[in-house]
Structure formats: structure tokens, C-alpha cells
Amino acid sequence: MKSNDYLELYKGKTFESMNLYFRSREIFPGGINHNIRYYKPYPFFTQKSKGKYLYDVDGNKYLDFWNGHWALILGHSPRKIVKKMTKQLKKGTLYGTANKLSLKLGEEINKAIPKAENIRFCSTGSEATMYAIRLARSATGKRVIAKIEGGWHGFNTNLLQSVNYPYEADEGLGLIEDEGHFVESLQFNDLERSLKVLDSIKDDLAAIIVEPILGGAGCIVPKEGYLEGLQEFAQKNDSLLILDEIVTGFRFSYGGAMDRYKLDPDLFTLGKIIGGGMPIGAVCGRKDIMKLADSTVDGNKTTYCSIGGGTFSANPMTMNAGYNTLKKLKKNPSVYTKINELGKITRNELTKVFEECNIQAEVTGMGSLFMVHFLNDKVQSINSALDVSLSDKEQLFAYNFALMSKYEIFFLPGKMGAYSNANDTDDPKKLIEATRNVFEKIPRS
Ligand SMILES: Cc1ncc(COP(=O)(O)O)c(C=O)c1O
Structure with a gap:
């Protein structure tokens, strides 16, 4: 799919969110109450959350990797x-x-x-x-x-x-x-x-x-x-x-x-x-x-x-x-064993998918935290904030947006993901499969 298709898909399924966002712009600077919560064309509005999911006012259900600014280690409302x-x-x-x-x-x-x-x-x-x-x-x-x-x-x-x-x-x-x-x-x-x-x-x-x-x-x-x-x-x-x-x-x-x-x-x-x-x-x-x-x-x-x-x-x-x-x-120390393992699987498997798809990317992180960075001529590995700034942020936003709009997998666009105790092994699978689909296999030359 082209990025425009994802945009149309998102708009088509978040009509109520769009209305609320335009009302919010009248009340809050930028329509939001934390700078990073805005993304283009407008954020969906959450109605409730439970376990590993966020539910928006339009009836969509997202697998949530943002987990309340990474605070919710036990998931939503345990x-x-x-x-x-x-x-x-x-x-x-x-x-x-x-x-x-x-x-x-x-x-x-x-x-x-x-x-x-x-x-x-x-x-x-x-x-x-x-x-x-x-x-x-x-x-x-x-x-x-x-x-x-x-x-x-x-x-x-x-x-x-x-x-x-x-x-x-x-x-x-x-x-x-x-x-x-x-x-x-x-x-x-x-x-x-x-x-x-x-x-x-x-x-x-x-x-x-x-x-x-x-x-x-x-x-x-x-x-x-x-x-x-x-x-x-x-x-x-x-x-x-x-x-x-x-x-x-x-x-x-x-x-x-x-x-x-x-x-x-x-x-x-x-x-x-x-x-x-x-x-x-x-x-x-x-x-x-x-x-x-x-x-x-x-x-x-x-x-x-x-x-x-x-x-x-x-x-x-x-x-x-x-x-x-x-x-x-x-x-329950097993919570840590589980979420750290989910993080490790995700970093390893995403790295493989990007290799298979011939996409230059690095997946950083530790334990239950992870993030994808798209590399380019300016940056070949991620060691500092400057490296992240010079990496291909546009591609990252497009990737995160595609996951959200088509696969109902939510990362706050441009931010790292976190696992919580509400997750299980199906979740990295879902993310990896969706990632593979987003980038559609391009055969290695
Ligand atoms: C490392 C670090 N320090 C401080 C803060 C600020 O915390 P708060 O948003 O609760 O003010 C954050 C927020 O994300 C953070 O990541």
C-alpha cells in the first residue's frame, strides 16, 4: 500500500476522532495536552483501555505498544x-x-x-x-x-x-x-x-x-x-x-x-x-x-x-x-522473564524481517523496550540522539502509521515500544507479520 492509502484508511475509520480533534483545537493549543501526543493527520481519541488494548471512540481496537508512556508494566487496568x-x-x-x-x-x-x-x-x-x-x-x-x-x-x-x-x-x-x-x-x-x-x-x-x-x-x-x-x-x-x-x-x-x-x-x-x-x-x-x-x-x-x-x-x-x-x-519475577523475552524475540525477529526485505534498519533496545530506526547515508548505526535525529524519521512515521491504520497496532509514532505483563507470544508474532506485510518482501539482490 502507498502512504496515501493508509491515510485514507485511517480517516475512513476514525471519523469521530477527527471531529473531537477539531473541537479540541479550539480549546487546547494544538488540540492536545502533551506535545508528543499529536501525529498527522490527527490522533485517535481513546475511549477505554484494558489489558493490552486501547479502544477508540470510533470502535477500533489497537494492540498497544505505547502502554501509557511506558508506565503500565502490568498492562491497562490490571x-x-x-x-x-x-x-x-x-x-x-x-x-x-x-x-x-x-x-x-x-x-x-x-x-x-x-x-x-x-x-x-x-x-x-x-x-x-x-x-x-x-x-x-x-x-x-x-x-x-x-x-x-x-x-x-x-x-x-x-x-x-x-x-x-x-x-x-x-x-x-x-x-x-x-x-x-x-x-x-x-x-x-x-x-x-x-x-x-x-x-x-x-x-x-x-x-x-x-x-x-x-x-x-x-x-x-x-x-x-x-x-x-x-x-x-x-x-x-x-x-x-x-x-x-x-x-x-x-x-x-x-x-x-x-x-x-x-x-x-x-x-x-x-x-x-x-x-x-x-x-x-x-x-x-x-x-x-x-x-x-x-x-x-x-x-x-x-x-x-x-x-x-x-x-x-x-x-x-x-x-x-x-x-x-x-x-x-x-x-512474580516471571513477569520480567516473560516481557524481557518478548522484547528479545521482537528485536531479533524484526531485524530478520528487515534483512529479508532489504531494508536498512537497526532495532535497538533492551529487555522489554525496543525501537526501530531506519538507516541511511548519514547514519549507519544508532549510538546517540544525534544518530536518531539523522536517521530516516519519515520512514519510521510511515511505518508506525501503517501499523496503526491497517493492522491496529499502536506505537506513538516515532517512539519506542514496551511490553507489559498483558502481552503474550502472539503479540510479537502479530507485529512481525504486520511489519513483513508493510514492507512486502523485496527479493535480495
Ligand atoms: C527519563 C525521563 N525523565 C523524566 C520524565 C518526565 O516525567 P513526567 O512526564 O512524569 O513529568 C520522562 C517522561 O517521559 C522521562 O522519560
């Missing part, structure tokens, strides 16, 4: 979690006071990841990374934060630098130039270059913030020694290492990716999975640093770092959903 949440709903949704559920979730995280010596809950990952930066500056008395080119840490102003290609350009209006002077960017997986940049800012370097696997930038795994090299520099320089585990925390095993890479971050952030499908963020780490946020100690503004929480922080619905999700994951 029965047991919903049951527990329904009970909690009757006991209150927002206390605005200290509560035992938050302690239970906090203690569980601390047991799973002992480096979470202290934890502060908030309601989004963006808040968590903002607090981590503020704590790092408080603890070190230094100002500059080094982040990865293309690294995504949410919409907090401090880190809204070098996120999208071209990385040198401002991310948009409303960002004050002076703030940009306190953020430097490093190229993922190029340790030599990164260390040079770090050396040039070492006197004022408060922290390096890095995702163990670049998620939003394109599902890129670190080369052996890269993360360790950044950590070594931070330690020698009395700067902090902040690991942003908002995607990776509890994704590959019951704990953080820091175990897999043998990292010892001073601070780290969690989100997504630990909220069990409800809004959450958490900044965690060394007690001596986190205690700077202890507002109960008599002191004054010169000795204390105000990192807050917020109206909805540690609300009982999120705490309940998060705690019960972690409990389920802890009790």
Missing part, C-alpha cells in the same frame, strides 16, 4: 490493582496529610533499591528531576548541570536544553538565556568527548544527569564503560551523579538499571511504573544529601533546600496503585 484501588476510592482520594500508604510504598522502594536511603514523592517525573537538580546544587554549592544531548527529563525549565535536534538551538520561547549558561550537553556514548566537555566546566559542575538508557531520544543503550566513565569523573570532581530512572526503574528487574550497570548514583529519580498507572515522581538517594530537604529541622533558608512535594504528592490512590504494582512484580 484486575487486582483495580480491585485494590476501588477499595481505596471509598476511603478517600486525597488526604493532604501524612499517610501510611506512602510509608509502605517508600519502604518497599527502599528495600528494592537500598540506594534510595531517603525518598521524596511528588506527582510527575518533571518535578522529580527539578528537585534532584536543586538538591545537587545545594549539596555541592556549584551551579552547572551536564546533561546528555537529546536526554529527556521532563518539562522542567532547568533541563529544557539540547532536547531536540538541532541541539544547539533554544528549545523555544520563554527560556531565559542566562539559565542556559548553567546547562552543558554531552554526547551519549562518546566518553572521550564527554570527558573533555566535563573537564571544561569542572569547577562549577554540580551534577551530571543521565538516563541509563536514552528513552525519549530513541531507546539507545549505553556502550560498555560510558556510564561508569561519567560516574568516575563526577566522583573525582566532587560533583554528583544523578541517574534518571523514570523509565528504567523496575522496568528490567525488580529494582533499578543501576544494578545492571553497577552504578552508584548520589541521587536518582523514579516515576512511571512506581505509580501503578497513577501520576508520580520520586527523588531518591543519599541520606546526607536528601536531608537538606528536611524542613522540620530548626534552621533558616541558608541551610535548607526547598523541594516541596505538592498538593497531590503521596496521595492515597497513587500510593495504593504503586504499592500493589510493586508487590505484584516482587511476587
